[in-house]
Amino acid sequence: MEDVWDLVVVGAGPAGSAAALRARQLDPGCRVLLLDRAAFPRDKACGDGIAAHARQELARLGLPGLLDDHRPTPRLSVTSPGGAHVSAVVARPNHVVPRRVFDARLVEAARARGVEVRRHRVRTLTALGGHVVIDGHLVARAVVAADGANSAVRRLIGVPPSPDRHTAIAVRGYADVPPDDDEQVIVMQSEAWPAYAWSFPVGDGTANVGYGLLLPMLRQTGRPGREILHGRLARLLPLLGEIRSPVRDLRAHHLPLSSGRPVPGAGRVLLAGDAASLVNPLTGEGIYYALLSGRLAAEAAIGSPDDPLRAYRRGLRGALGRHLRTTDVLALAARSPGFIDAAITVAARRTEVFDLLVDVGLGAGTVPPRLAAAVALRWLKNLT
Numbered sequence: 001m002e003d004v005w006d007l008v009v010v011g012a013g014p015a016g017s018a019a020a021l022r023a024r025q026l027d028p029g030c031r032v033l034l035l036d037r038a039a040f041p042r043d044k045a046c047g048d049g050i051a052a053h054a055r056q057e058l059a060r061l062g063l064p065g066l067l068d069d070h071r072p073t074p075r076l077s078v079t080s081p082g083g084a085h086v087s088a089v090v091a092r093p094n095h096v097v098p099r100r101v102f103d104a105r106l107v108e109a110a111r112a113r114g115v116e117v118r119r120h121r122v123r124t125l126t127a128l129g130g131h132v133v134i135d136g137h138l139v140a141r142a143v144v145a146a147d148g149a150n151s152a153v154r155r156l157i158g159v160p161p162s163p164d165r166h167t168a169i170a171v172r173g174y175a176d177v178p179p180d181d182d183e184q185v186i187v188m189q190s191e192a193w194p195a196y197a198w199s200f201p202v203g204d205g206t207a208n209v210g211y212g213l214l215l216p217m218l219r220q221t222g223r224p225g226r227e228i229l230h231g232r233l234a235r236l237l238p239l240l241g242e243i244r245s246p247v248r249d250l251r252a253h254h255l256p257l258s259s260g261r262p263v264p265g266a267g268r269v270l271l272a273g274d275a276a277s278l279v280n281p282l283t284g285e286g287i288y289y290a291l292l293s294g295r296l297a298a299e300a301a302i303g304s305p306d307d308p309l310r311a312y313r314r315g316l317r318g319a320l321g322r323h324l325r326t327t328d329v330l331a332l333a334a335r336s337p338g339f340i341d342a343a344i345t346v347a348a349r350r351t352e353v354f355d356l357l358v359d360v361g362l363g364a365g366t367v368p369p370r371l372a373a374a375v376a377l378r379w380l381k382n383l384t
């Protein structure tokens with residue numbers, strides 16, 4: 001057995017790196033071990049869209065300039081399943097940074113802050129007194145499980161995986177686009193609703209393009225997932241702007257949606273990011289929640305070592321409680337594509353509504369009752 005670690009973090013994606021960074025920020029003397037089965041830089045299936053809210057989290061972690069060498073993406077265009085359309089400048093620009101770059105930078109920043117980073121695939125976990133023993137030889141006072149959508153640690157602590165009805169699946173690839181393309185494009189689909197395709201320009205003459213839908217809708221087709229995902233993406237490409245090359249590096253992954261989120265841990269093991277099913281059910285955004293929940297998990301582990309789970313739940317409730325309840329309700333309403341048509345129609349007319357929808361879809365926003373009423377009214381009008 002090695003000496004006891006104050007914190008062992010499993011998974012070095014945004015959630016895990018944020019946890020490790022925050023722990024050393026709070027207590028520069030604490031011993032933090034960050035484990036990942038992969039060597040970095042590594043790819044991750046993702047749209048690479050990094051919301052302004054996520055950059056705010058980076059600043060809180062002491063990394064305000066991490067993406068400064070990447071061009072911001074000032075515009076967002078959304079087409080609803082029924083064809084309502086809005087294209088506008090977002091209040092705070094988003095970024096599109098390939099995960100191979102973004103995640104490796106986070107890991108390097110953690111290492112530079114004194115975190116020990118090791119390549120290691122976690123397979124077993126045992127509670128022993130006030131400690132957790134990992135793979136028989138790593139002893140931790142607390143563990144942050146940030147090992148992604150198929151979290152092994154989540155299984156090991158007895159938390160069931162995300163139910164299919166609260167899980168999406170999406171494929172992404174890269175294609176050439178005009179170098180001056182600076183608009184994130186989302187085209188929602190009435191076929192297999194809820195589903196959408198996207199093109200997110202990286203700023204270097206390439207764009208991340210993809211297509212995603214709910215897992216039960218994919219299963220309903222009775223066809224192999226690859227055939228459906230790749231086929232629909234190919235079919236939707238002409239709607240996504242000026243794509244100048246075939247799509248390459250196709251890769252798919254699950255998205256565990258927050259509408260099916262579990263208790264975020266057990267005892268001294270805290271689940272963060274995708275392992276805690278913290279993906280926005282309306283947009284598939286998860287990087288902001290990963291950074292935020294990783295930070296909160298570290299604050300609980302370091303600040304409340306006697307009962308970290310309780311502190312973590314309190315932290316999550318404070319930061320995201322109202323927002324998650326809002327997106328739970330909106331995800332239910334959005335089962336009717338007409339609701340989204342109404343929301344996009346209203347957003348196209350009123351900038352403050354557009355900004356608010358971005359805040360709900362990419363951040364921790366909530367919907368004021370007056371706006372909910374305006375959208376409901378438009379929805380009813382469309383129905384009659």
Ligand SMILES: Cc1cc2nc3c(=O)[nH]c(=O)nc-3n(C[C@H](O)[C@H](O)[C@H](O)COP(=O)(O)OP(=O)(O)OC[C@H]3O[C@@H](n4cnc5c(N)ncnc54)[C@H](O)[C@@H]3O)c2cc1C
Nearest residue numbers: 011013014015037046047049122147148170273274286287
């Ligand atoms: C196709 C697609 C498009 C998406 N687009 C966007 C987008 O544009 N914007 C956005 O915000 N979100 C997007 N998301 C969601 C986003 O990718 C995730 O929410 C985000 O990656 C979650 O970060 P994480 O740190 O929780 O997990 P991950 O980034 O998945 O990191 C988990 C890490 O754990 C490691 N690991 C796994 N098992 C073990 C183990 N047993 N032992 C050790 N290490 C392990 C893995 O190697 C990995 O590095 C998208 C998702 C998909 C699938």
